[in-house]
Amino acid sequence: MQEPFLDAVLASSRAFFHLPTEAKQEYSNVVDAGDGDGRKFQPEGYGVDRVDTDDQVLDWCDRLYLLVRPEEERQPRFWPAHPPDLRGLLHEFSVESEKVARLVLAAMARSLGFEDGFFADKVGERMPSYARFTYYPPCPRPDLVHGLKPHTDNSVVTVLLLDERVGGLQVFLEDDGGGGGWVDVPVLGGGRHQVLVVVGDEMEIMSNAAFRAPVHRVVAPGEAEERVSLAVFYQPEPHRVLEPSPELVGEERPAMYKRLEAKAFADGFWDAFALGERTIDFLKVKVDVATDQPAAAAAVSGA
């Protein structure tokens, strides 16, 4: 992806979020479902993330969330008509970012000694992808809020285009003896654009934690700054079974996650996210050696 193209994508995204509120509300993620129940939240469209309770911690950002593939499942009414180039740019970005995602899946497979198609075959030809534009407005007290709270991604991999001017993305490094903590993803400078590929929860499960999904967050910008990003999340086809690949499970490395349907996992994401929890923990997907595998537990304890 060329610099001028990435620049156009971010410029168009900013232009959308700079529209008056009423113009953006045309694509609101709160809609009348026509079932007599009034207006309800649904994931696609413009707005804040789902709010479940009055005491939920809100993030300092606005979103535009759209299914991009499979193409026939797109909901055009949520795709902004203004700025006029946004739809075309998003389409083109999604085509290019899928190439990146597939290249990375192949490289990840090779790095574990498998054929290129090892992960791609498990997610399927029609892996759904969702685009999430996030706008972080200027913030008078970035010390008091999260731009975006700590989370792992609901994806096999995420292709993430970062604001080329304003940083804020941080990744949590676990303490392996050398000290852990939040580490800044640097802005490259000189107006150069940066596309990151982030490992998501579904890859952590499929690879039996050979690849781990990093916990990341965004610090809100200062009061004279704003920040925008575009993430495209690649997920397994909904009917697929999500489980540690048998090739990556053995006596020395027992399955660390239970099997479940990809759709059940993806659905659980929003419940978990609202609570600030990881989906893997919220849905209790991790194998608990003591209760789930009594035989293994007995072996570990030397019984």
Ligand SMILES: O=C(O)CCC(=O)C(=O)O
């Ligand atoms: O804005 C960013 O840089 C990160 C966004 C993100 O992590 C997400 O949408 O899942």
Ligand SMILES: [Fe+2]
């Ligand atoms: Fe993320």
